[in-house]
Amino acid sequence: MADMTSTADAPRSPGRPRSIRADEAIIEATLDLLAEGSTIEALSIEAIATRAGVGKATIYRRWAGKDALLLDALRRLKGVMAQPAGHSVRDDLVLLVGAIGKNVDPRAAKIMPCLAPAVNRSADQFQLYQNIISPRRQLMREVLRRGIDEGVLRADIDVEVTMALLTGPMLIQRVLQWNPDLDEQSLPERVVDAVLEGIQVR
Template sequence: MEPMTTVSVHESAGQDRKAPGRPRNAQADQAIIQAVFDLLSSGQSADAVSIEAVAAKAGVGKATIYRRWPNKEALLVDAVAAMKGPLPEPVGDSVRDDLIMLISAMRNKRMEHYGKITMCLLPEIAKSPEMRRIYQGVIEPRREVMRGVLRRGIATGELRADLDVELTLLMLSGPAAMQNMVHWNPQVPEDDFAEHLVDAILRGAAA
């Protein structure tokens, strides 16, 4: 499994979890996040994953984890952020090209590999308002990138002036996520999926 770069939603909010005077250890961070991936990939549910199990898998003490994450839920969400990687950057040449790039980024081999892990997290996100709030904090910057492309398209006249940006965002990202995680409709070809999805949406969204 490829090494991951951890991205902490809590750190981005200015919450430092390390003990005073003790610098963060990037290798320990990576080992902890990788341990979460390994446990979820082995079939354990998010409920079943414990801090103790993660610590044992990563070869660190529980205190090392708690210096970085206040609880298991925060650790799981940071794992999701690490799976998704850095935010994509639209080129800006055309709305169609940028949307295809964004949808393709959701369905690359990296995301397909971690789709099962995301599925394991969904029940915990659904039942916990706090987990859902934190998870939304991870996803919202990615929505904002696509939202920006749609708004730009309205401003340039490529898209309809009365376009419902939020609904269009859902129509683009929802099918991509479902096909990626569970191959919801096997009748939809995988080849050129992003192009076909974007073109289908643009038939109604284009100016």
């Protein structure tokens, strides 16, 4: 029941149980602090607890430490992963490429580009970044392998290089606005079609 975690000294509120509201507040505080310019290194559990209005123990009950909390918070920025329908390899790739570098939360524009320097600075942060993106990479790998199994894609293609060809253009255009002569809207389809040209069975 929704209010089972409420205690006598807290005002009853409708809706989510208190523990979920605390989790939300902690995630929100983390993202707010990052969006306001705190670096990942400088961010402390103490600062997050203060901002969220909870005790540090509340955070440690839910997350093993700062990295685990950051992983949840940064995944939140990216939203739910796109799920390929599994009918057409081309459609599935257009869906996955279209989701690259896209974020559902407006704070992402301030937070995500700052990950690049962080990734190069420490092994922990490299791992954090990999933990965020590797499930998405895996989805794309599965679509390509399915394409090979179904005989749509050539069996001798280099799957990892193909993934980089699909991902790189979209990422540099969305994150760096790499080439003003490229239309971001049509880019997923154009990239997928250009890559398919080299990897599909004729």
